[in-house]
Amino acid sequence: xxxxxxxxxxxxxxxxxxxxxxxxxxxxxxxxxxxxxxxxxxxxxxxxxxxxxxxxxxxxxxxxxxxxxxxxxxxxxxxxxxxxxxxxxxxxxxxxxxxxxxxxxxxxxxxxxxxxxxxxxxxxxxxxxxxxxxxxxxxxxxxxxxxxxxxxxxxxxxxxxxxxxxxxxxxxxxxxxxxxxxxxxxxxxxxxxxxxxxxxxxxxxxxxxxxxxxxxxxxxxxxxxxxxxxxxxxxxxxxxxxxxxxxxxxxxxxxxxxxxxxxxxxxxxxxxxxxxxxxxxxxxxxxxxxxxxxxxxxxxxxxxxxxxxxxxxxxxxxxxxxxxxxxxxxxxxxxxxxxxxxxxxxxxxxxxxxx
Numbered sequence: 001x002x003x004x005x006x007x008x009x010x011x012x013x014x015x016x017x018x019x020x021x022x023x024x025x026x027x028x029x030x031x032x033x034x035x036x037x038x039x040x041x042x043x044x045x046x047x048x049x050x051x052x053x054x055x056x057x058x059x060x061x062x063x064x065x066x067x068x069x070x071x072x073x074x075x076x077x078x079x080x081x082x083x084x085x086x087x088x089x090x091x092x093x094x095x096x097x098x099x100x101x102x103x104x105x106x107x108x109x110x111x112x113x114x115x116x117x118x119x120x121x122x123x124x125x126x127x128x129x130x131x132x133x134x135x136x137x138x139x140x141x142x143x144x145x146x147x148x149x150x151x152x153x154x155x156x157x158x159x160x161x162x163x164x165x166x167x168x169x170x171x172x173x174x175x176x177x178x179x180x181x182x183x184x185x186x187x188x189x190x191x192x193x194x195x196x197x198x199x200x201x202x203x204x205x206x207x208x209x210x211x212x213x214x215x216x217x218x219x220x221x222x223x224x225x226x227x228x229x230x231x232x233x234x235x236x237x238x239x240x241x242x243x244x245x246x247x248x249x250x251x252x253x254x255x256x257x258x259x260x261x262x263x264x265x266x267x268x269x270x271x272x273x274x275x276x277x278x279x280x281x282x283x284x285x286x287x288x289x290x291x292x293x294x295x296x297x298x299x300x301x302x303x304x305x306x307x308x309x310x311x312x313x314x315x316x317x318x319x320x321x322x323x324x325x326x327x328x329x330x331x332x333x334x335x336x337x338x339x340x341x342x343x344x345x346x347x348x349x350x351x352x353x354x355x
Contacts, residue, residue, distance in 0.1 A: 048075050058101075062086070070095035077101055084108035084130075091115040096123060104128040108151075115140040131155070132175070139164040146170050153200075154178035162189040169195060177202040177221065186210055201225075202245065209234040209246075221245040223269065230254040230279075235261040247292060248272040254279035263287070271295050271322065278305040286313070290320040294348065298326040301333045307340035317342045324350030 049055035050071035053062040058079040062071060067086040074081065076098050088110040096102065100122055113135040119142075120126065126144040132153035139160055143150065145167050157179040165171060174196050182205040191199075194214040200221035201210070207226050215237045227249040235241065241262040251273040259265065259281040270279065271292040276299065282291060283304055291306070306321060308314055318341040323330075330349040338347050 048073070050074055063106075074099060079103045080106075082106045083110070086110050088112055089114070091119045093118045095119060099123070100125065102126050104130075106130045107134070109133040111135055113137070117141040120144045143168060149173040149175075151175040152179065157181055159185045160187060160190040162187045163192055164190050165194055166192060169193065171196050173198045175200045177204065179204055181205060183208055183210060186212065188212060211237065213238065216240060219243040219245075223247040223249070225249050227251055228253075230258045232257045232260075234258060238262055239264070241265050243267045245269045246273070250274055252276070254281075256280045259285060266290065266316070268292070278302065282306055283308050284312070286315040289316045289318055291318070292320070292322045293326070294322040295325040298323065298328050301328055301337060303334045303337045306337060314340045317346075319346050320348070321346060322348040324348050 050060065050062060050073050052065045052067070053060055053071060055061070055075065058077055059082075060074055060078050060080070061082045063082050064085045067083065067088055069088060070083065070091065074096075078099055079101055081099075081102060081104070084106050085108070088107065089112060091107075091112060091114070093116040096105075096119065102123055103125055105126060105128065108130050109132070111134065112131065115136070117140075119140075121142070123144045124146055127146060127148040129144060129147050129149070130151045131140075132151045132155070134155050136152065136155040136157055137159075138157060139152070143165065147168060148170055150165075150168075150171060150173065153175050154177070157176065158181055160176070160181065165174070171194055174194075177200045179201075181201060189212070191212055191214050195216040196214045197217060198219040198221075199213055199217055202221050203224040205226060206222060207228060209222065209227060209230065211234065213220065217238055218240050220238070220241060220243070223245045224247075227246065229251060230246070230253070232255050235258065239261060242265055244262070244265060244267070247269040248271070251270065252275065254270075254275070257280075259279070263285065264287050265285055266287055267290040268288065269292045272295040275293065275296040278293065278298060278301055282288060283306055286308070301323065306318065318338075321338065321341060333349070341347055
């Protein structure tokens with residue numbers, strides 16, 4: 001990910017600086033003045049770094065320190081703050097006061113249950129805010145206006161209020177998976193104003209595909225929920241969708257025409273459900289390359305279930321069709337069924353085995 005590359009670059013630069021200092025020391029053995037200067041520099045760095053943390057240029061690393069609150073004395077030119085794997089319970093109003101250059105703030109795996117409404121004020125440069133594995137019950141108010149990635153994976157969020165993300169026009173990634181979030185907990189208008197590309201609400205309590213996501217969405221991850229069917233109106237808003245994750249649900253039925261609204265989809269995961277037949281409409285998806293249907297109850301596969309007929313042309317050939325762990329016997333499937341697949345390895349059949 002981009003922030004990790006930036007982080008590594010900054011850390012590498014820091015290491016290079018340290019190596020340069022080491023070389024200088026070697027070149028100046030016996031020069032007492034230089035030794036004294038280095039000692040002073042080390043003392044200055046310690047003074048400008050929070051207790052128990054490691055600081056390098058623009059990066060403050062405070063993970064795994066047993067902290068119960070955000071440390072003081074964070075340098076004002078800090079770009080990355082890593083506070084993950086601590087015991088922080090609350091983010092207070094002035095915890096990040098004066099830190100206007102922050103690009104990435106990582107608070108993963110703490111015990112945060114409360115965030116002050118003004119905690120992120122004036123943090124206009126903040127792009128990455130990771131709050132996964134905490135104890136939040138709702139979306140914090142007044143989120144940074146220019147944030148690109150928001151991650152709330154595995155909290156206690158059971159409600160997404162209307163306008164929860166108001167003003168976050170640059171938000172591209174929203175991760176809400178592993179929260180006790182049901183369809184009824186998503187208020188109408190919760191995603192107003194967003195142009196988000198990825199939304200993840202896997203491992204939640206959804207029983208249907210949410211219909212109020214931003215129309216800009218290109219990737220939707222709803223795996224490990226309790227969705228029982230797919231209907232025509234489910235994807236009407238999502239014409240830009242390219243990847244759809246619906247694996248590990250309880251889907252028994254896909255209504256004919258459900259995929260008409262997502263003509264550009266490249267990848268669909270419907271594995272580990274309760275389907276008895278191949279979903280209708282796959283053959284009309286000209287760009288579809290990957291379809292996972294393994295671990296269902298499919299007992300037969302038609303020769304035209306996947307590939308177009310007549311004058312229709314498939315723009316992208318399949319690179320992956322998985323049908324293993326279904327009752328259908330591979331010798332009952334006609335070879336022409338996979339005429340639009342790139343080679344034999346693109347199809348995974350296998351034998352059905354009862355558990």
